[in-house]
Amino acid sequence: xxIAVCVKQIPDPAAPGSIDPESKTLRRDxxxxxxxxxxxxxxxxxxxxxxxxxxEVTLVSMAPNGETSGLRTALAMGATRAVLVSDPKLxxxxxxxxxxxxxxxxxxxxxxxVLAGTESSDGYTGTLPVQIAELLGLPxxxxxxxxxxxxxxxxxxxQTEAGYDDVTCPLxxxxxxxxxxxxxxxxxxxxxxxxxxxPIETLSVADLELDSIAxxxxxxxxxxxxxxxxxxxxxxxxxxxxxVVAFLEQLKLV
Amino acid sequence: xxxxxxHSTRDDFLDEGYDLSWAFEEEHRAWxxxxxxxCREEVEPAAPRRSIERRFDPDLVRQVGQTGxxxxxxxxxxxxxxxxxxxxxxxxxxxxxxxxxxxVTVHVQAIAIALLLNLASDRTDLMDxxxxxxxxxxxxxxxxxxEPSGGSDAGNIRTRAARDGDDWIINGAKQFITNSGTPFSxxxxxxxxxxxxxxxxxxxxxAFLVPLDAEGVTVGEPYAxxxxxxxxxxPLFFDDVRVPNSALLGIEGRGYRAALAFLTWARFPIAAxxxxxxxxxxxxxxxxxxxxxxxGQPLGSHQGAAFQIAEIASLASLARVMTYDGAxxxxxxxxxxxxxxxxxxxxxxxxxxxxxxxxxxxxxxxFIEESAAARHYQDARILTIGEGTSEVQKLLIARGLGLxx
Ligand SMILES: Cc1cc2nc3c(=O)[nH]c(=O)nc-3n(C[C@H](O)[C@H](O)[C@H](O)COP(=O)(O)OP(=O)(O)OC[C@H]3O[C@@H](n4cnc5c(N)ncnc54)[C@H](O)[C@@H]3O)c2cc1C
Numbered sequence: 236x237x238i239a240v241c242v243k244q245i246p247d248p249a250a251p252g253s254i255d256p257e258s259k260t261l262r263r264d265x266x267x268x269x270x271x272x273x274x275x276x277x278x279x280x281x282x283x284x285x286x287x288x289x290x291e292v293t294l295v296s297m298a299p300n301g302e303t304s305g306l307r308t309a310l311a312m313g314a315t316r317a318v319l320v321s322d323p324k325l326x327x328x329x330x331x332x333x334x335x336x337x338x339x340x341x342x343x344x345x346x347x348x349v350l351a352g353t354e355s356s357d358g359y360t361g362t363l364p365v366q367i368a369e370l371l372g373l374p375x376x377x378x379x380x381x382x383x384x385x386x387x388x389x390x391x392x393x394q395t396e397a398g399y400d401d402v403t404c405p406l407x408x409x410x411x412x413x414x415x416x417x418x419x420x421x422x423x424x425x426x427x428x429x430x431x432x433x434p435i436e437t438l439s440v441a442d443l444e445l446d447s448i449a450x451x452x453x454x455x456x457x458x459x460x461x462x463x464x465x466x467x468x469x470x471x472x473x474x475x476x477x478x479v480v481a482f483l484e485q486l487k488l489v
Numbered sequence: 490x491x492x493x494x495x496h497s498t499r500d501d502f503l504d505e506g507y508d509l510s511w512a513f514e515e516e517h518r519a520w521x522x523x524x525x526x527x528c529r530e531e532v533e534p535a536a537p538r539r540s541i542e543r544r545f546d547p548d549l550v551r552q553v554g555q556t557g558x559x560x561x562x563x564x565x566x567x568x569x570x571x572x573x574x575x576x577x578x579x580x581x582x583x584x585x586x587x588x589x590x591x592x593v594t595v596h597v598q599a600i601a602i603a604l605l606l607n608l609a610s611d612r613t614d615l616m617d618x619x620x621x622x623x624x625x626x627x628x629x630x631x632x633x634x635x636e637p638s639g640g641s642d643a644g645n646i647r648t649r650a651a652r653d654g655d656d657w658i659i660n661g662a663k664q665f666i667t668n669s670g671t672p673f674s675x676x677x678x679x680x681x682x683x684x685x686x687x688x689x690x691x692x693x694x695x696a697f698l699v700p701l702d703a704e705g706v707t708v709g710e711p712y713a714x715x716x717x718x719x720x721x722x723x724p725l726f727f728d729d730v731r732v733p734n735s736a737l738l739g740i741e742g743r744g745y746r747a748a749l750a751f752l753t754w755a756r757f758p759i760a761a762x763x764x765x766x767x768x769x770x771x772x773x774x775x776x777x778x779x780x781x782x783x784x785g786q787p788l789g790s791h792q793g794a795a796f797q798i799a800e801i802a803s804l805a806s807l808a809r810v811m812t813y814d815g816a817x818x819x820x821x822x823x824x825x826x827x828x829x830x831x832x833x834x835x836x837x838x839x840x841x842x843x844x845x846x847x848x849x850x851x852x853x854x855x856f857i858e859e860s861a862a863a864r865h866y867q868d869a870r871i872l873t874i875g876e877g878t879s880e881v882q883k884l885l886i887a888r889g890l891g892l893x894x
Pocket of ligand 1: 633636638640641664667714876877879881
């Protein structure tokens with residue numbers, strides 16, 4: 236069982252982010268870390284490979300400046316190797332461009348399944364996994380909250396608003412997992428040391444024979460989110476509950 | 490690990506300006522990021538309850554085992570991490586920011602494993618049997634040196650091991666032994682006098698690996714302590730305990746000197762715990778003075794309170810610098826006798842002062858065990874006592890300066 240996992244490396248959410256005035260996209264020139272939402276895909280892959288009795292977990296990532304810190308974290312968790320695509324041509328890449336790059340990178344090593352997070356914590360487009368599936372000509376299952384493999388079939392509990400759907404799908408397939416699908420492990424000391432010598436293949440778009448790729452999307456403008464309006468304040472004179480009920484009725488909540 | 494509770498993997502020390510960039514390699518930073526995250530997500534949340542309930546948590550210990558913290562210093566061949574001293578100090582420091590009891594649990598196990606390997610590395614069968622599960626934290630090895638008659642004068646050992654054919658018969662008692670009564674506790678490295686002191690001189694002391702379930706070993710009731718509430722500490726009693734000669738570690742009569750010389754570095758993890766505790770005081774007190782209003786403004790806007798915060802921050806930085814300067818030297822094969830004594834002394838005193846200031850800043854809350862400051866205050870007290878008191882460290886420093894004390 237070989238699994239490819241998409242891993243995004245993002246600016247640390249705990250540090251204040253900033254927008255590049257030129258490209259109007261998030262600045263990514265500092266140190267990047269593994270997106271938390273991808274740690275679930277990595278853990279899921281490690282567990283599935285383990286259950287299948289062996290195999291490889293290959294990480295695929297696209298990031299500027301040859302950044303590998305986030306990949307090292309995932310390698311320390313136990314992944315086998317990483318493929319990183321880093322090219323100035325990809326600066327400001329939109330989701331579809333990224334999907335084209337990753338779909339190519341995924342094909343460098345044999346795989347039975349591709350895992351990804353549902354959406355990244357810095358971009359939130361949430362379109363990448365299905366785009367990759369389309370580009371690879373594979374079926375895709377999104378919002379997996381439970382994943383198991385039996386032979387050449389993957390079974391997924393797919394989160395819905397009302398509950399979940401039971402979905403089965405032939406492999407190879409692309410599956411995007413929700414936070415909480417599994418509990419990601421903490422990289423152990425041994426894992427960290429082992430990760431130092433694990434291979435990270437760094438590629439340009441030319442290496443992927445994607446020379447003609449061009450970033451198609453352009454961000455026209457970025458606006459601040461509307462400031463939240465101050466709510467209405469009532470002094471509770473003993474009839475406060477009536478106002479609360481009236482308010483909820485107005486929203487058709489009661 | 491929950492997405493809603495995301496925490497920074499960033500080194501908080503950057504904020505403080507004491508990241509000691511010269512002292513760490515990339516793997517140290519990665520290890521700190523991993524263990525720090527583990528601490529915030531798994532250690533911090535229940536730390537107040539564990540402490541208040543005086544509860545040692547076996548499940549948490551199992552989780553720590555998976556991080557590799559217990560076996561850091563053991564070679565990979567025996568299931569350890571093959572790590573250096575800085576890596577152990579990082580673990581001790583990060584854990585002590587939230588839970589000093591857990592930090593000392595890790596510290597004692599890590600040094601006991603290292604000592605066992607140091608005394609008996611040639612005994613590969615025994616090492617294969619004992620060390621891998623100890624590295625995983627599944628079995629604990631405690632360190633039995635201190636006796637009821639006094640710990641500072643550690644060479645004055647009254648527990649006796651007498652030869653009986655191919656065996657040894659042990660009689661005596663040890664006091665304040667960490668990790669000796671947990672569900673994982675399996676062995677004690679026991680220091681015993683191995684011949685009489687007929688000529689009035691102190692008898693030679695040897696080290697034994699004694700199973701705690703051997704006949705004649707009694708693990709006494711746990712102590713009701715002033716701090717380290719969720720760590721495990723008991724007296725041990727030995728009543729005609731028979732062990733085979735294979736329990737003797739290293740050369741008869743040399744165990745004590747070898748152990749003490751070897752364990753000089755073990756003061757750095759205590760200094761690291763002091764740094765972590767002081768840093769924990771800073772975090773908690775800073776949060777408090779930023780949110781508490783007093784006389785119409787945040788408490789931290791009063792110079793009197795702000796200066797105390799600056800004082801705590803400086804003490805935390807002092808403890809950290811002392812720790813990693815010495816640990817770096819040790820990792821690079823340089824002598825550390827003076828550094829170890831100085832770091833242990835200064836860092837532990839700094840931690841006590843930081844805890845005193847933090848509790849004072851938090852007023853009544855600082856006296857309530859729910860507050861991190863109060864727990865740090867309780868946990869700080871032992872730091873100038875265990876692993877050699879401040880006075881013992883000063884003796885060593887003074888002797889190093891040529892004074893005849
Ligand atoms: C919670 C806890 C856990 C512990 N865990 C362990 C463990 O796992 N294994 C272990 O072996 N020990 C352990 N200890 C013991 C610890 O190391 C000793 O308590 C410590 O070394 C001090 O020894 P003592 O308590 O006998 O004090 P004493 O040696 O009796 O000292 C009493 C006081 O006299 C001072 N003093 C002594 N001699 C001199 C001198 N020459 N000049 C000036 N002042 C002096 C000391 O500094 C101290 O202030 C633990 C202790 C505690 C409280």
